[in-house]
Amino acid sequence: MVRATFVICLAVAQLLGRLSAIRVHCRHVERIHEDHIHYCCKHPDGHDEVTEMCAKQTSFRLPSTEEEAMEDVTVDQAMVGTCWGKCVFDQYKLLDSNDTLDMIAVHTHYKKYHKTDPEYETEMLNAFQKCHSNTEDAASQFLSLPIVRAFGTGKFCKPASSVILSCVIYNFFHNCPQSRWSNSTECEETRAFAKKCKDVLTTM
Template identity: 25%
Template sequence: MKAYFGYFVVIFVFVCHASADDETVDCTKPPRFVPPHMCCPVPDVSTDELKEQCAEYNKPPPPPPMGRGGPPKFDRRHHPHHTPPCVIDCIFNNTEVMGANGEPDVDKFSALLDTAVKDNEEMAAVMEESFESCVGMLSELKAKMAEKASKHPEFADRMGNCSPVSGMLMMCVNIETFKNCPASAWNDSTECNATRNFFKQCKFPKDGN
């Protein structure tokens, strides 16, 4: 099963139209969409056992009500590689990647990778480094998500009783892994390279504007 990337959500939440260090990258113009798993097939972290344990959460959330903006833009039915955030929350809780204190555990995530990504040591190493980087950014990511949730309360409603932190953290891991994808797994195409350059160069601002 291929990993998910909340590509559109990533653009909306984490990427800002800021200036880039590389003048060849225009951060005001995202590149043409290409499914990230077609560029870098990051493995899923759920094993068959974990999928069974978290099966009750493996269903798409109800779509938000129709508003003036028309139908929902992020319907999972149109993005089959997205794993529901409640499944990620369940997996991280069951494996203690997310501790009882609500803090992520790097060693537990490493142990999860040893089981779920055991056939790809190179990719697992990049994912572990990505997790460590994302843990370091967690406070900033939480603040960014809280800001977006305050402006779009329907996001919180769609989460139900699940914590969004695990899903947000896993999304970050996938973004960082995508940016640092091993050459052996990377699709060296013009579209994929343009997308990766955009993610590497265009940063969201520290002040949240």
């Protein structure tokens, strides 16, 4: 028992040592790769026919054929890909007729598709719940973003799905359970950067 406690304390001390050794400079954005954050918090891998179908229908570019889960895209990709987000949410029937998140449908979806991974199911449901009440305010903020105004001449769909998805990706990254977190240098740097430089990255 004493030995086990010592080993745990040593592991924690090593982790804290690594975190304290990370020096964050908010101007050095080139060190941070937002498009890699889905590697930091492990989620189930696998082919997703719905996201792929919606990507083809809306000319949305998924990261790769191996990375097709909703969590694989970055927040800025989700925000610009409003038609893709709406298509995915429509296919999974996650919104009601008023474009409001249907939490019963969300629970049903995650219990059906991720019942073999209850921890992931719980974390995603928590993320959706946090984002559920903020949809209207977030939609207003989304529409006022420079990135959206810059693409104002492009084709945009109702933003509710993209706003919710962006919020979910953000929350999943920031509240990742330690058992799912990758302790890679890149992930630790990105999380430290996100906490200190809140106005620098879209994703964070």
